Amino acid sequence: MIEDTAIGLAVRFRTSKFGQEIEKTVSRGRQNFQQGIDIAAKAVNRAYQAAKDVLDEEREYNQKRERDGSLKEADEERLHELRKEREQLKQEIGNLKAGIAAIKLQSETLISTVLSSDELSANTGIIASRACPECGGTMRIRQSGRDYRTGEHRFWWECISNLNGYRCRTLKVDLKSETLEVARSENPDLDGDQGTRHAAWTRPVVVQQTHARVRSLIGELDDDMMCPVHVLPMRLAERARPGGHLLDSYQYVCSSMQVGQPNCGYTVLLETFPQVASLLRRRTFKGIIDAA
Numbered sequence: 001m002i003e004d005t006a007i008g009l010a011v012r013f014r015t016s017k018f019g020q021e022i023e024k025t026v027s028r029g030r031q032n033f034q035q036g037i038d039i040a041a042k043a044v045n046r047a048y049q050a051a052k053d054v055l056d057e058e059r060e061y062n063q064k065r066e067r068d069g070s071l072k073e074a075d076e077e078r079l080h081e082l083r084k085e086r087e088q089l090k091q092e093i094g095n096l097k098a099g100i101a102a103i104k105l106q107s108e109t110l111i112s113t114v115l116s117s118d119e120l121s122a123n124t125g126i127i128a129s130r131a132c133p134e135c136g137g138t139m140r141i142r143q144s145g146r147d148y149r150t151g152e153h154r155f156w157w158e159c160i161s162n163l164n165g166y167r168c169r170t171l172k173v174d175l176k177s178e179t180l181e182v183a184r185s186e187n188p189d190l191d192g193d194q195g196t197r198h199a200a201w202t203r204p205v206v207v208q209q210t211h212a213r214v215r216s217l218i219g220e221l222d223d224d225m226m227c228p229v230h231v232l233p234m235r236l237a238e239r240a241r242p243g244g245h246l247l248d249s250y251q252y253v254c255s256s257m258q259v260g261q262p263n264c265g266y267t268v269l270l271e272t273f274p275q276v277a278s279l280l281r282r283r284t285f286k287g288i289i290d291a292a
């Protein structure tokens, strides 16, 4: 099962532009895993930069249209090209992120675990490594707000592609009716009994420390979180009406936002401990429980 996941990811990765180059580096030896990840991470940054250039050019044409009332045919064509370019960059970033996940799966000690709402929540919004059954694109997990009756979140897989202008597939994750296994490295914020972890997360001194750590990351770009509209990394920000607590005050917003420009509506709320632990682990290499 674990091997299948790793192989599946590796196969998809090889179809990407940088996949083969990185694959070569990695196959030279175990110590080169990190090098492979670094190369892929640099390629992700380049793709994000290219998407930023696409947005800047697009904005110029849009300003021109506002100024002149319409655009020349050649300009309209260029705008169309830019949209296509952005779609390609999105796929590329998806492939690269899948590649990074594949390399990590090969280089780390893995455990097999049953998919739980904590596992899903920890991966919310992150460009994950599941391939879309419709278009082969990268999918990621989305999380609903907390249901006020059950206190639970719902989850679904969402394809990041826009096929012919439509948002591609979503797949419901039904934790009650199916048991799914996932492979991942050991993680003190996800391993073991849920009650024990919850008790550790919610100790007042831990909440206080965690909250301060999260606050210190405000404004930072997180390249694992991508706005699918603009294909730009998202940044951690305070919500418009922060509740003042760790889980009701923060969200990810699109980094396309500029003063005087209409805001991008795509946001991801930070509202569970597994999400917070995952954010801290990705940005600072320590989650909540192992930092306490």
Ligand SMILES: [Zn+2]
Pocket: 132, 133, 134, 135, 136, 137, 159, 160, 161, 168, 169
């Ligand atoms: Zn799709």
Ligand SMILES: [Zn+2]
Pocket: 227, 228, 229, 230, 231, 254, 255, 256, 264, 265, 266
């Ligand atoms: Zn956006």
